[in-house]
Each structure stands twice: as C-alpha cells, then as structure tokens.
Amino acid sequence: MSTEHTVEDSIDKAATTVGSVWPIHSFVTANPLSGFEDVPFGEAVTQAADLLGGRGYPRPETFRAALDDGQIEPEILASELAERGYENDPETLLERMDTSVESEPPNTDAELVDHVLTKWLSAFLDEGQAQWSMPNREDGFYDAFRSVAAHDGQIPDDGVAADLPESPREAIASVLEPYPESQWVPIFEEQFAALPGWAGFVKQRAADDGAWQSTYPVTLEGYLAVRLALSESFGVDIGPSTGPDSTEAEAADELADAFLSAWEASYRRQVVERVAAESEALDDAEPSGRPDAQLVFCIDTRSEIIRRHVEAAGDYETHGYAGFFGIPMEYQGYDSEVLVDACPPILDPQHRISEVPVDRETRARHDRWTRLREAASEVVETVKTNPATAFGFVESAGSGYGLALAARTLVPDRVFDLLDTADDAVPDTHEFCEQLVDHQHSYVGDRPVGLTREERVEYAATAFELMGWETFGRLVVFAGHASETTNNPYDASLDCGACAGNPGGPSARALASICNDEAVKSELRDRGFEIPEDTVFVAGQHNTTTDEVELFAEDVPESHADDLDRLRADLATARENAAAERAASMGADGSTGVGETERRAADWAETRPEWGLAGNAGFVVGPRELTSGLDLDGRAFLHSYDWSTDPDGDALEAILTGPMVVTQWINAQYYFSTVDNAVYGSGSKVTQNPVGNVGVYQGNGGDLMTGLPLQSLMLADDEPYHQPLRLSTVVHAPVERVTAVLADHGELAQLLDNDWLSLTVVDPTQDHRAFRYEADLEWIPESDPVEAHPEASNAPAVADD
Numbered sequence: 001m002s003t004e005h006t007v008e009d010s011i012d013k014a015a016t017t018v019g020s021v022w023p024i025h026s027f028v029t030a031n032p033l034s035g036f037e038d039v040p041f042g043e044a045v046t047q048a049a050d051l052l053g054g055r056g057y058p059r060p061e062t063f064r065a066a067l068d069d070g071q072i073e074p075e076i077l078a079s080e081l082a083e084r085g086y087e088n089d090p091e092t093l094l095e096r097m098d099t100s101v102e103s104e105p106p107n108t109d110a111e112l113v114d115h116v117l118t119k120w121l122s123a124f125l126d127e128g129q130a131q132w133s134m135p136n137r138e139d140g141f142y143d144a145f146r147s148v149a150a151h152d153g154q155i156p157d158d159g160v161a162a163d164l165p166e167s168p169r170e171a172i173a174s175v176l177e178p179y180p181e182s183q184w185v186p187i188f189e190e191q192f193a194a195l196p197g198w199a200g201f202v203k204q205r206a207a208d209d210g211a212w213q214s215t216y217p218v219t220l221e222g223y224l225a226v227r228l229a230l231s232e233s234f235g236v237d238i239g240p241s242t243g244p245d246s247t248e249a250e251a252a253d254e255l256a257d258a259f260l261s262a263w264e265a266s267y268r269r270q271v272v273e274r275v276a277a278e279s280e281a282l283d284d285a286e287p288s289g290r291p292d293a294q295l296v297f298c299i300d301t302r303s304e305i306i307r308r309h310v311e312a313a314g315d316y317e318t319h320g321y322a323g324f325f326g327i328p329m330e331y332q333g334y335d336s337e338v339l340v341d342a343c344p345p346i347l348d349p350q351h352r353i354s355e356v357p358v359d360r361e362t363r364a365r366h367d368r369w370t371r372l373r374e375a376a377s378e379v380v381e382t383v384k385t386n387p388a389t390a391f392g393f394v395e396s397a398g399s400g401y402g403l404a405l406a407a408r409t410l411v412p413d414r415v416f417d418l419l420d421t422a423d424d425a426v427p428d429t430h431e432f433c434e435q436l437v438d439h440q441h442s443y444v445g446d447r448p449v450g451l452t453r454e455e456r457v458e459y460a461a462t463a464f465e466l467m468g469w470e471t472f473g474r475l476v477v478f479a480g481h482a483s484e485t486t487n488n489p490y491d492a493s494l495d496c497g498a499c500a501g502n503p504g505g506p507s508a509r510a511l512a513s514i515c516n517d518e519a520v521k522s523e524l525r526d527r528g529f530e531i532p533e534d535t536v537f538v539a540g541q542h543n544t545t546t547d548e549v550e551l552f553a554e555d556v557p558e559s560h561a562d563d564l565d566r567l568r569a570d571l572a573t574a575r576e577n578a579a580a581e582r583a584a585s586m587g588a589d590g591s592t593g594v595g596e597t598e599r600r601a602a603d604w605a606e607t608r609p610e611w612g613l614a615g616n617a618g619f620v621v622g623p624r625e626l627t628s629g630l631d632l633d634g635r636a637f638l639h640s641y642d643w644s645t646d647p648d649g650d651a652l653e654a655i656l657t658g659p660m661v662v663t664q665w666i667n668a669q670y671y672f673s674t675v676d677n678a679v680y681g682s683g684s685k686v687t688q689n690p691v692g693n694v695g696v697y698q699g700n701g702g703d704l705m706t707g708l709p710l711q712s713l714m715l716a717d718d719e720p721y722h723q724p725l726r727l728s729t730v731v732h733a734p735v736e737r738v739t740a741v742l743a744d745h746g747e748l749a750q751l752l753d754n755d756w757l758s759l760t761v762v763d764p765t766q767d768h769r770a771f772r773y774e775a776d777l778e779w780i781p782e783s784d785p786v787e788a789h790p791e792a793s794n795a796p797a798v799a800d801d
Contacts, residue, residue, distance in 0.1 A: 006181060006184070007169060007172055007173070007176075007184070007221075008221070010184040010185045010188055011188055011220055011221055011224060013185050013188075014185050014186075014188030014189040014191075014192055015035075015188075015192060015199075015203055015220055016035030017035045017036070017048075017051055017052075017189050017192060017193060018035065018192045018193065018196045018199045018200045018203065019031060019032040019033065019034050019035065019196070019200050019706065020034070020200055020203055020204035020207070020345075021197055021200035021201040021203075021204055021695070021704060021706050022201075022204055022345070022500075022501065023127065023201070023205075023693070023694045023695065024489050024490065024492065024690070024693070024694060024695050024696060025127075025492055025501075025693060025694075026340060026341070026492050026500055026501040026502060027490060027492035027493040027501045028345050028497065028500055028501050029493065029497055029613075029665060029666045029669040029670070029708075030345065030665045030668075030669055031664070031665050031668035031669060031672075031756075032196075032668070032669065032672050032680050032706055032707060033045070033048050033668070033672065034665075034668075036048060037750070037751060037754065037756055038750065038754070039754060040753075040754045040755055041257075041726070041754055041755040041756055042056075042253060042254075042257055042755070044056075044754070045057065045253065046249070046250060046253060049249070051189060051190070051193045052193050052196060052679055053679055054672070054675075054676040054678075054679030054680050055675050055676040055679070056253065056256075056675065056676075057253055057256035057257065057260060057675065058256065058259075058260065058674075058675050058724050059098075059675075060094040060095070060097045060098050061718070062720060062724070063094060063097075063256070063259040063260075063263070064091075064094055065719075066263055066723070067090060071263060071266060071267070071723065072259070072262050072263045072266050073262070073265075073266040073269070074090075076262045076265045076266050076269070077090060077258070077259065077262035079262075080258040080259075080261050080262040080265070081093065081258050081262075083258075084254060084255075084257075084258050086255065086258065090259075093255055094259075096251075096252070096255065097252045097255045097256055097259075098252070107236065109234045109235055109236045110194070110231075110234075110236050112154070112234050113194075113227065113230045113231050113234050113236055114194065114195060114702065114703070115154070115701065116152065116154050116155060116230055117195070117198075117226060117227055117230055118195065118198060118701055118702060118703065119701070120134070120144075120145050120148070120152075120226075121141075121198050121202075121223075122691050122692050122701075123692075124137055124141050124144055124145070124216065124218065125141075125201065125202075125205070125212075125216075125218065125692055125694055126692035126693065126694070127212055127692060127693040127694050128693055129690070129691075129692050129693040130692065134148070135147060135148065136148075137215075137216040138215065138216060140216070140217045140218065140219070140222060141216075141217070141218040141219070141222045141223065141226070142164075142167075142168045142171075142219075142221075142222035142225055142226060145164075145226050146164045149161055149162065149164060150162070155230070155233060156233045156234065158233070159229070159232050159233030159234075160174055160175060160228075160229040160232045160233060161226075161229040161230050161232070161233035162233060164225075164229060168219070168221045168222045168224070168225030168226075169221065169225070171225040171226075171228065171229050172221070172224060172225050172228055174229075174232075175228040175229060175231070175232045175238070176228075179238075179239065183239070183240055186240035187238055187239070187240055188224060189240075190238075190240060190241065191224060191227050191228065191231075191238065192220075192224075194227075195227075195703045195704075196703065196706060197695065197703040197704030197705060197706045198223075198703060198704050199220070199223065200704075200706060201694060201695065201704055202218050202219070202220055202223045203220055205218060206218060206219050206220060211339070260724075260725070260726075263723070263725060264617075264725045264726055264728060264758065267617055267618070267723075267725060267728060268618075268728040268730075268758065268760060271618050271620070271632075271636070271728065271730055272730055272760050272762065272770050272782065274630055275620060275622070275626050275627070275730050275732065275762050276762050276768050276769070276770050278625060278626045278627070278629065278630070279622075279626060279732060279762050279764055279768040280767075280768045281625075282623070282625055282626075282764070285625065288317075288471075290471055290472075290473055290474075291315050291316055291317040291471075291473045292314055292315045292316060292473060292474070292475070292563065292566070292567070293314075293316050293317075293473045293474065293475040293476070293477060293563065293567050294316070294317040294318070294319065294472070294473045294475070294476045294477070295307075295310060295316060295317070295318050295319070295476075295477040295479055295540075296318070296319045296320070296321050296325075296463075296467070296476070296477065296478050296479065296640075297318060297319070297320060297321075297479050297481070297542060298320070298321070298322065298323030298479075298480065298481050298496060298498060298504060298542075299320045299321065299322055299323070299498075299619075299637045299638055299639045299659055299663070300323060300481060300496070300497070300498075300544070300613065300637065301613050301615065301616045301634050301635055301636060301637055302481070302542075302544045302610075302612070302613065302634060303320065303481065303542065303638070304627075304632050304634050304635075304636055304637075304638055305547075305578050305581055305582065305634045306542060306547055306549070306574060306575075306578045307320075307638070308578075308628075308631065309573075309574035309575075309577040309578045309581075310549075310570070310571065310574040311628060312574070312577070313570035313571070313573045313574045313577075314566070314567075314570040316567075316570070317473070317624065318624060318628075319467050319469075319624060319640040320467075320624075320637075320638040320639045320640045321463060321466065321467055321639065321640060322344070322498045322639070322658065322659045322662070323480055323481060323496040323497075323498035323499055323504040323507065324342055324343045324344065324496070324498045324499050324504065324507045325459075325463060325478055325480070325504075325507045325508060325510065325511040326459050326462050326463050326466070326511070327342075327343070327351070327353075327451075327459050327507055327510050327511060328343040328347045328348065328349050328350045328351070329342050329343060329349050329350065329351040329352070329353045329507070329510065330342065330349040330351070330352055330353070330447070331353050331354070331502075331506045331507075332352075332353075332354045332355070333355050333429055333506070334354075334355035334356075334357060334429045334433045335366075335367075335370055335429065339352075340500065340502045341499075341500040341502070342499045342500065342502055342504075342506055342507050343498070343499065343500065344497070344498050344499075344500065344658070344662045345500055346658070346661060346662060347658075349447065350447070350448075351447065351448055351449075351450065351451055351455075352444050352447050352448065352449045352450075353435050353436060353437065353449075353450065353506070353510055354435070354436050354449070355429055355433035355434070355435055355436075356433060356434055356435075356436055357432055357433050358432065358433065358434050359431070359432035360432075362427045362431055362432035363427075363432045363433075365426070365427055366426055366427045366428075366429070366431075366432065369426040370426070430505075430509060430539075430552045430554070431554055434513070435506070435509055435510055435513060436449055436450045437450055437451060437456070437510055437513045437514060438450050438451070438453075438456075439451055439452045439453075439455075451514075453519060453520065453523075456514045456517065456520050457520050457523045457524065457527075459511065459514060460511065460514050460515050460520055460524055461524060461527055461529070462651075462654070463511065464524075464529055465645070465646065465650070465651045466639075466640070466641065466651045466654060466655060467640040467641065467642075468623065468640060468641055468642025468643075468644070468645040468646065468651070469529070470530070470645065472529075472530070472531050472532055472535045473535065474532075474534050474535060474536065474560060474563050475535075475536055475538055475556075475560060475563050475564065475567060476515070476535060476536070476537045476538070477537075477538045477539070477540050477551065477567075478508040478511050478512050478537065478538070478539050478540070479504075479508060479539075479540040479541060479542045479549055480496060480499070480503060480504020480505040480506070480507055480508035480539075480540070480541050480542070481495075481496055481503070481504050481541060481542040481543070481544050482495050482496065482502075482503030482504060482505060482541055482542075482543060482544070483495055483543070483544050483545050483609070483610060483612075484543050484545045484546060484601040484609075485545060485600075485601060485606075485609040485610075486601065486602055486603065486604045486606070486609075487604035487605075488609060488685075489685075489688060489690050489696050490682075490685075490696075490708070490709055490712070493612060493708065493712070494544065494545070494609070494610060494612050497613075497662065497666055498659075498662060503541065504541065505539065505540070505541035505552070508539040508540060508541065508552075509539040509552060511537075511539075512537040512538055512539040512552075513539075515537040516536065516537045516555075534559070534560075536556055536557065536560050538551055538552065538553050538556060538564075539551075539552040540552060540553075543601075544610060544612075545597055545600060545601045545609050545610045546575070546579065546594065546597040546598055546601055547574075547575045547578040547579045547582060547594075547597065548575055549571045549574075549575065551564070551567070551568065551571075575594065576593065576594055577593075578593075579593030579594045579596070579597045580593030580594075581593070582597060582610070582611075582634075583596040583597060585611060585634070586600075586608065586610075586611065587715075597610075607684075607685045607686065607709075607711040608711045608712070611634075611712070611721065612708075612712055613666055613670060614670060614712055614713055614721055614722040615633065615634060615635045615721065615722055615723065616635055616636075616637065616663075616666060616667055616670060616722075616727075617635045617636070617667075617723060617725045617727070617728060618632070618635060618636040618637070618727070618728045618729070618730065619636065619637040619638075619639070619659075619660060619663045619727055619728070619729040619730070620632075620636050620637070620638050620639070620729075620730045620732075621639045621641045621652075621655055621656075621660075621729070621730070621731045621732065621733075622640075622641055622642075622643075622730075622731065622732030622733075622762075623640065623641070623642050623732065624638075624640060626732055637659070637663045639655055639659055641655060641731075641732070641733070643732060643733040643734065643737065643764065646733075649733075649737045649740060649741060652731070652733055652737060652738065652741055653741045653744070653745075656731075656738070656741050656742075656745075656748060657741075657745055657748060660729055660748075660757075661748070661751075663727060663729075664727050664751065664756060664757050667725075667726065667727040667757070668726075668727075668756070669707060669708065670708065670713065670722050670724070671724045671725070671726065672707065673707035673708040673712075673713055674713045674714075674720050674722045674724040675724050677707070677708075677710055677713065680706065680707045681705070681706075681707035681708050681709065681710065681713070682696060682698070682705030682706070682707055682708060682709045682710075683698045683705065683709065683710060684709065684710050684711070685709045685710075685711050687699060688705070688709065691704070726755070726756065726757050726758065727757040727758070728757070728758050728760070729757060729758065729759045729760070730760050730761075730762060731759065731760070731761050731762070732761075732762050732764065733761060733763070733764075734761075734763055734764070734765045734766075735761045735763045735766070735771045735779055738759070738761050739777055739779075742773075742777055743777060749777065752773050752775075753775045753776065758772065758773065759772070759773040760772045760773070760782060761773075761779070769781060770782040
C-alpha cells in the first residue's frame with residue numbers, strides 16, 4: 001500500500017474517536033463517543049478517558065443522592081454488586097469509588113499550538129458572523145493558512161509551519177518521518193483529541209458537504225497538516241503517550257457500573273411493570289369509538305406532557321411519530337436564505353421542498369413588515385459595529401435603547417405580549433404560501449423538487465402503518481414542534497432533533513398536504529386505510545417552551561369550523577395545565593404556568609427557558625393505550641405501534657433502526673454532558689461566547705464546546721436535574737419478531753450487546769410477559785428484575801441468567 005493511502009486510512013481510522021459536531025445554529029444531539037460503540041460501554045469510557053480525559057460514569061455523590069431519593073432500589077443494587085463480587089455496604093463502596101487524581105500541569109508549547117490553530121480555524125470556518133473575512137478562504141483551509149502563516153508573528157520563523165509544502169499530505173509526511181507507521185493512528189488520535197470540538201466540527205462539515213463547505217472547503221487532512229506543522233515548529237513532542245496506570249480507575253468504574261445498572265434497572269422495572277399491566281388490560285378493553293380528533297406529536301419526551309393534557313381535555317386520541325413525519329427532505333422557507341435539512345442526521349435528504357406564495361395581498365403585507373424590520377436591524381447593526389459611528393449611536397439612541405434593554409430584563413412578560421401582538425399583525429408564511437410538494441420534474445443538483453405521487457402515497461402509508469392506524473377522526477392533526485427562546489446560542493438544541501435541530505412545522509405541513517390530496521387518499525383506501533370522506537388533515541406546531549399548539553388551518557372547510565373551534569379551545573386548556581406542570585418542574589409557581597413560560601421565552605437573561613429533553617430515560621414503542629393512563633413525568637419517548645397490524649414486522653424494523661437509534665444518540669448526549677460537563681458538555685452559559693455562528697467557546701478562545709450547557713442539565717452546580725441513565729427501550733410486540741429485526745441488523749444488535757442501551761419486550765402473545773435482551777439474540781424473562789426466573793416455556797432464544 002502506498003504512503004498516500006496509508007496516511008488517508010490512518011486519518012479515517014483515527015477520526016472515529018471524535019464525535020461529529022454540528023454548527024450551533026442546527027445543533028444535533030449525538031453520542032460524543034459514537035466512534036467507540038463497537039466495543040462494550042465499560043471499555044469505551046475507559047478508552048475515551050485515556051484519550052479525551054473525560055469521566056464515563058456519574059460521580060459517587062450522584063449515586064448517593066439517587067439512593068437517598070429512592071431512585072435506586074436496594075435489593076436491585078445488592079444483586080448487581082453481588083454479581084461483581086462486592087459484599088460491603090453501599091456507602092463504603094461509594095467512598096472507594098472516588099479516585100480523583102490531580103491533573104497534569106499544562107504544556108505551554110502545546111497551548112501555543114492550540115491558540116494559533118483555533119485563531120485561524122475560527123476565522124476560516126466563520127459562517128457569516130465576522131465583519132472581516134480571512135483571506136483566500138475559497139482555496140481551502142490548508143492553502144488559506146499557508147498564505148497567512150508568514151504574517152502571523154506568533155508562529156516561529158523556522159520549522160515546517162514557516163515554510164509549508166504545497167500539499168497537506170507532504171506536510172504530514174514531513175512531520176511523521178521520525179515515527180514508524182505503526183504509530184501513525186495513535187498520533188492522529190491524540191492530535192484530534194487535543195481539540196475534539198474543532199476536529200469534530202471539521203469532520204462533520206467535510207462529510208456534510210453543504211453550501212459553506214462547497215465555498216470554503218476544509219478537510220481533516222488539511223486540519224491535521226496544520227496542527228502537526230505547528231506542533232513541530234513549537235517543539236511539541238507528538239509521539240503517542242503511554243497513558244496512566246488505570247488499575248484503580250478500572251476498579252472504580254466496575255463499582256460505578258454496578259450502581260448505574262441498578263439505577264437503570266430500578267427505573268426500567270417501574271416502566272415495564274406498568275406497561276405489562278396495561279398490555280394485559282388491552283385484552284378486555286372495549287373497542288373505542290371515533291374520536292373528535294387525532295393529534296400526532298413527535299416522539300420527543302416533551303410531547304408526553306402535552307399529550308396527557310390534550311387527552312384529558314376532550315375526546316381526543318394522540319399518537320407519537322418521529323417529528324420529521326417520515327419525509328426525508330431539505331427545506332427552504334419563503335423568506336429564508338438558508339436551506340436546512342429537515343430529517344434526522346442518520347438520513348440523507350431525498351427531496352427539496354420550498355415555499356411558494358399564492359396569496360399576493362397577504363404576501364405584500366408580510367413583505368412590507370419584513371423589509372421594514374430588516375432595514376431597521378441592518379442600520380442598527382451597522383452603526384453598532386462601525387468604529388466611526390458606534391459612539392454616536394450610543395449618544396443618540398442610548399436612552400431609548402437602554403429602556404428597551406431594561407424592559408427585556410425587568411418585565412420580559414410584557415415584552416412577550418408586545419412581540420406576540422406584533423407577530424399577529426404580520427402574516428406567517430403558512431398563511432400565504434404553499435409548499436412545492438408535487439414533483440415538478442425539476443431538480444436541484446441530483447435532488448428532485450417535490451415528490452412524485454407514488455412517493456407521496458408511500459410516505460403517508462408508512463406513517464399510518466408505523467402507528468398502526470385503523471380509525472380516522474374528522475380532524476387529524478400533525479403537530480411538529482419548536483422552541484421559543486431569546487439570546488440563547490443553544491436554541492437549536494431545543495427544536496426538533498428529528499428535523500436536525502430545526503422546527504418541525506414544515507414537515508407537519510408537508511405530510512398534511514400529502515394526506516389531503518384526493519388522489520393520495522384514493523390510493524390509501526385501495527391499500528386498506530379506510531379514510532372517511534369527512535376526514536381533514538391539519539398541520540400544527542407545538543411550542544415546547546410555552547406549550548401553545550398553533551394550528552395551520554387556513555384551508556380547513558367551513559363544515560369543520562365547529563370542530564376546529566372546539567379543538568382550539570381544548571388545546572388552550574391543555575396548554576394551561578401542561579405549562580403549570582412544566583413551570584413547577586423548573587421551581588416556579590405552577591399557578592402562573594402560562595405567564596411564567598412566556599416570561600422565560602422572552603427574557604434575554606434567562607439561562608433556562610425550558611428543560612428540553614432533560615430527564616429522558618425511556619423509549620416506549622406500542623399503542624397509546626399502554627401509556628395513556630400513566631404519568632411518565634416527561635421522561636419517555638413514545639412511538640405509536642400496533643404489532644397486530646404489522647404481520648411482517650416491517651414497521652417495527654423501521655422504528656428500531658430509525659427512531660430508536662436517534663433517541664439513543666439524544667440519550668447519550670444528555671448522559672455524557674451530565675457526567676462530565678467540562679469534557680463532554682459546554683459549561684455555564686454565563687461564561688460562553690459564540691464564535692463564527694458555528695459554536696461556543698468557554699471564555700474568549702480555545703476549543704469548541706461539544707455538548708449541552710450546565711443549565712440544561714443541573715438544578716444547581718452540584719445537583720443534577722437530569723438523571724444520567726442509559727436508554728431503556730420497551731417494545732410491545734412478540735419477542736420473536738424483535739429478534740428477527742436484530743438478526744437482520746448486526747449494528748443494532750451490537751449496540752445492545754455492548755450495553756449502550758437496554759431493550760425489554762412485553763410480549764402480548766405470551767401472557768404479556770416481559771423479556772429483557774441479554775446478548776447474542778438471547779432473552780431473559782424479567783418477571784422479577786432481581787432474580788431471573790427459569791427459562792420461560794415457549795420463549796424463543798431465552799438464556800439462563
């Protein structure tokens with residue numbers, strides 16, 4: 001193999017050790033240790049600790065608080081500890097678990113490398129925030145850096161960085177010359193791990209190949225070449241380190257794994273027992289009549305709260321479905337210059353959907369307000385940032401500007417009311433635009449604009465098959481979701497994860513438009529979906545900060561006006577109750593829930609506008625009847641599924657290989673950001689600074705922060721709100737059907753075999769018994785989570801404990 005290919009292969013292999021980092025404006029929650037998922041969880045966190053320096057398990061005080069709070073059942077903990085050979089009392093073992101060591105003193109030369117490299121990375125990778133652009137960006141990062149390196153007084157005059165070769169590969173080869181090929185991968189791993197935020201961002205941007213990458217390309221090879229050249233010039237030893245003696249740490253991790261497993265089993269037992277009981281009750285349930293309306297929400301944990309309150313407000317059915325509603329598209333709004341992916345990052349967009357104005361009068365009113373607002377914003381931004389006018393701006397506008405800032409700080413709820421009134425005066429794009437859903441036989445690159453009729457029928461049928469629908473109400477609402485927040489770099493993390501950190505309303509509109517098409521309805525009826533003539537599909541969007549559900553109902557016929565009015569009134573009632581619950585969870589007065597949530601949405605000094613998905617721990621796949629009577633405390637993802645309507649298991653396969661993988665990503669991001677926020681999170685929002693519209697620093701420079709801020713996870717500095725548990729998935733289906741899916745998808749079975757999440761099946765064909773996945777496609781009966789029962793009769797591939 002040539003040296004060229006060896007370097008390329010070594011870079012690709014080493015890059016798996018850093019997780020992908022998406023730009024902050026479309027923040028995607030993902031497992032920061034995704035590159036380690038091919039090994040067991042315990043090994044992965046040990047390897048990551050050696051490379052990245054992060055903790056892999058919660059601290060002893062976190063386990064102690066969970067024990068004191070009754071979140072860990074003592075008998076389950078005793079079983080987990082005994083299985084690992086520990087007989088001491090938990091408190092003694094918790095004391096032994098603390099193996100904190102002093103950190104090594106910083107390497108000053110290595111810090112200089114980081115300083116110079118991040119300075120130029122932030123200038124090159126800027127996405128529209130900088131007033132002055134780095135020269136020669138269109139040539140790519142390596143060449144652009146090569147052109148400015150001679151003018152950077154911080155770079156030594158001798159060494160590779162002072163006289164870079166023409167190609168990055170030559171630079172890498174020059175620095176690697178003293179090292180044998182066997183050390184290249186470890187060297188590259190440590191170089192990537194030195195700045196995992198920037199390296200992960202470069203990795204994702206190069207893989208995504210979007211508009212910014214096409215215009216200003218950057219590669220891992222170019223990044224690595226610059227870093228190695230700077231290291232050589234500053235005299236930093238790049239030889240792979242041997243790593244510390246981890247015997248004591250491994251023993252502590254084994255103890256921590258026992259406590260964590262017991263904590264997870266305690267949570268899982270509560271969910272499984274309740275789901276199994278509801279499963280048994282389904283046998284005796286009377287068929288339900290036609291509901292007044294059906295509402296489909298995202299599987300997001302925040303939807304669990306609003307769904308409970310919607311169902312309590314009237315004769316309504318709610319369902320859970322991934323918030324991109326099954327349509328892998330890229331989307332561009334009418335007045336947006338940005339094209340965004342509106343599907344999970346595990347999928348590539350297959351269609352281009354854009355908004356096209358159809359109501360000229362309403363469009364004109366929208367445009368007038370938009371132009372006025374943009375012109376005013378542009379003038380203010382220009383005078384604020386121009387050195388010649390900034391002081392004059394303060395002199396002339398200081399008092400008025402100061403009053404506006406004071407209002408945002410002191411009476412944000414009044415500001416919310418004012419802005420809400422102003423927004424009502426300006427038509428939203430859904431009021432005068434339609435989406436180009438029908439395929440127009442045109443393409444953007446190799447991506448079709450719109451969808452063919454066959455594709456539209458398929459997406460609608462897939463949605464109903466996955467949810468197991470057989471009855472349709474007069475109104476069927478697809479409700480995407482988005483968050484509302486002010487002055488929050490992490491606002492995208494509160495939007496729809498299934499839409500790649502973007503609002504889900506456009507996806508809901510797309511599916512509603514598809515399902516209202518008479519030709520699509522006709523073909524769906526031919527497939528066995530008995531859609532009544534009076535069923536109307538409506539799009540909407542759930543504001544997860546305020547719990548308002550807005551319906552995009554401009555085209556609903558007059559015949560359904562009363563249904564719509566009743567639904568809106570009941571949604572307002574559901575909002576009041578859900579907002580009260582949400583406000584109480586944030587330590588506020590629940591009796592003023594709506595006002596409190598609106599204040600948080602408008603307050604520019606609010607570091608915690610909402611909890612987001614904090615608390616997530618479970619994923620339940622099954623009919624709504626399994627959970628409709630349960631308060632799951634906003635901790636469970638809920639995906640509708642009816643095994644009896646899925647004889648071939650195709651719908652189940654789609655759920656386990658799609659939504660379950662995405663929820664595991666989300667869960668892992670929250671887990672690691674809580675366990676070690678300094679390494680896997682992003683610290684306090686109070687000390688964060690946005691950089692380049694791509695990420696945030698802690699302080700005024702350094703690495704990009706890769707995870708969630710403390711305020712999204714913690715009640716106080718030493719008191720987590722999010723319980724760091726790995727995802728517990730519960731599926732209502734025959735166990736043999738789940739086994740078949742896992743047998744066909746080795747990467748999914750590997751996630752389970754390596755303990756990145758757990759899977760329990762409540763089997764309605766075996767007396768509603770629960771079976772927990774063990775390993776190698778084998779299951780353990782879990783009637784008693786502490787001691788497994790003997791092998792169950794008729795249970796396929798069940799292992800002895």
